[in-house]
Amino acid sequence: MRTTVCLSVSILLLGVVALSQTRTTPKRQPVYTQDGQLRLPSDYREWVFLSSGFDMSYNPDMTMDHHMFDNVFVNPEAWQAFQSTGKWPDKTLLVLELRLAEGKGSINQKGNFQAGEPMGIEVHVKDESRFKGKWAFFGFAAADSTAKMIPLTQDCYSCHAEHGAVDTTFVQFYPTLKPIATRRGTLEAAYQKSEPGHQN
Amino acid sequence: MRTTVCLSVSILLLGVVALSQTRTTPKRQPVYTQDGQLRLPSDYREWVFLSSGFDMSYNPDMTMDHHMFDNVFVNPEAWQAFQSTGKWPDKTLLVLELRLAEGKGSINQKGNFQAGEPMGIEVHVKDESRFKGKWAFFGFAAADSTAKMIPLTQDCYSCHAEHGAVDTTFVQFYPTLKPIATRRGTLEAAYQKSEPGHQN
Numbered sequence: 001m002r003t004t005v006c007l008s009v010s011i012l013l014l015g016v017v018a019l020s021q022t023r024t025t026p027k028r029q030p031v032y033t034q035d036g037q038l039r040l041p042s043d044y045r046e047w048v049f050l051s052s053g054f055d056m057s058y059n060p061d062m063t064m065d066h067h068m069f070d071n072v073f074v075n076p077e078a079w080q081a082f083q084s085t086g087k088w089p090d091k092t093l094l095v096l097e098l099r100l101a102e103g104k105g106s107i108n109q110k111g112n113f114q115a116g117e118p119m120g121i122e123v124h125v126k127d128e129s130r131f132k133g134k135w136a137f138f139g140f141a142a143a144d145s146t147a148k149m150i151p152l153t154q155d156c157y158s159c160h161a162e163h164g165a166v167d168t169t170f171v172q173f174y175p176t177l178k179p180i181a182t183r184r185g186t187l188e189a190a191y192q193k194s195e196p197g198h199q200n
Numbered sequence: 201m202r203t204t205v206c207l208s209v210s211i212l213l214l215g216v217v218a219l220s221q222t223r224t225t226p227k228r229q230p231v232y233t234q235d236g237q238l239r240l241p242s243d244y245r246e247w248v249f250l251s252s253g254f255d256m257s258y259n260p261d262m263t264m265d266h267h268m269f270d271n272v273f274v275n276p277e278a279w280q281a282f283q284s285t286g287k288w289p290d291k292t293l294l295v296l297e298l299r300l301a302e303g304k305g306s307i308n309q310k311g312n313f314q315a316g317e318p319m320g321i322e323v324h325v326k327d328e329s330r331f332k333g334k335w336a337f338f339g340f341a342a343a344d345s346t347a348k349m350i351p352l353t354q355d356c357y358s359c360h361a362e363h364g365a366v367d368t369t370f371v372q373f374y375p376t377l378k379p380i381a382t383r384r385g386t387l388e389a390a391y392q393k394s395e396p397g398h399q400n
Contacts, residue, residue, distance in 0.1 A: 045248070045249070045376055046248055046276070046279070048245070048246055049245070049249030049271070049273070051313065051314045052252040052269065052271065052314065053311060053312065053313045053314070054254040054269070054301070054311050054312045054313075055310060055311030055312065056308055056310065056311040056312065056313055057308070057309055057310040057311055058307045058308060058309055059309060059310075060309040060310065062309075062310060069252065069254070071249070071252065073249070076246070079246070099375060101254070105372070106363065106365070106370075106372045106373070106391075106394070106395075107258045107359075107363045108253075108256055108257070108258060108373070109257055109258055109259060109260040109262075110255060110256065110257040110259075110260065110262060111253060111254050111255030111256040111257055112253065112254045112255065112256065113251065113253045113254075113256055113373045114251045114252065114253070114373070114375050115375055116375060117375070159307075163306065163307045165306070170306075172305070172306045173306070173308070173313045173314070175299060175314050175315055175316060175317070176245055191306075194306070195306075
């Protein structure tokens, strides 16, 4: 009788441990629909922020009729792994969100702030066994919760492969990560050669 | 004997529960030095990002010789409370970080990205029993880990009190929070009156 009670209490407590861990540290991994679309992670705004840009463009001829911010978030598991290794683990999810920039508004007189809903979202996923080249991009139109994979023929893949500072990602634009990659020696050789002051 | 083992196992398991919760959800609260300075939370970059601005200024005559971003983070406990109430709980910590904006760099041709270490950090703390007016500001110079409270006579207090959309904070510039405050009816009356299109 006592043994039964003891086991029951122990199992109950183990259940509480499991529940507690599930609730407090849900594992963020890519989730796909049956037809291979990526589901937009619903809680990405609670992930780790990497950086934001303003009107950034890699094309000098690009013109826009509005100003725009981009915000980049990463799943906490990948962030933690990068802190200790300078590398992205399998199942890394980088979420790039575009938001309209407003100028004058409330008491703001100069410069720009972010406003409104996202204008679009792009997710860069590392899923080694699933994608040729290990990584894939998915583009979500505003308010979409699933997106098809962007075909491998698109420029984003070749541009990230050629210019990404770490493993096809633009760590050079993430001020908290670039020093880690530098220290850990994980910057791509091609990127290092392109840096100002590089000695051949 | 069995009872002793049972209790020991139960106590051990309860210990695991407590440890698990401590490890997975550390409670972020303001921490002060003995002489009343605020300690900079070392992990604020893992908190919830609220928004970033570019060259924002509330003074139309402000000029700068460089471009700058501001990033705002909030402790996860306060974020969660705001999600369900539209209000800031006691022990809310808002961290505003300033970063230099660079233009051309790597493959970026237009617009700006964030670079380097923070140029300065300001923390807005709600600690109801500690501060007259419930909130206080602390300004950290670059690389400082503690800061003295900014005196109540400084403009930041009166400006936030007059123009903050929610409880002396600039929720009007946080695109994920403004809709919640609107829905929950927690926008300040003075802020609502100042909004374009307001009917008296």
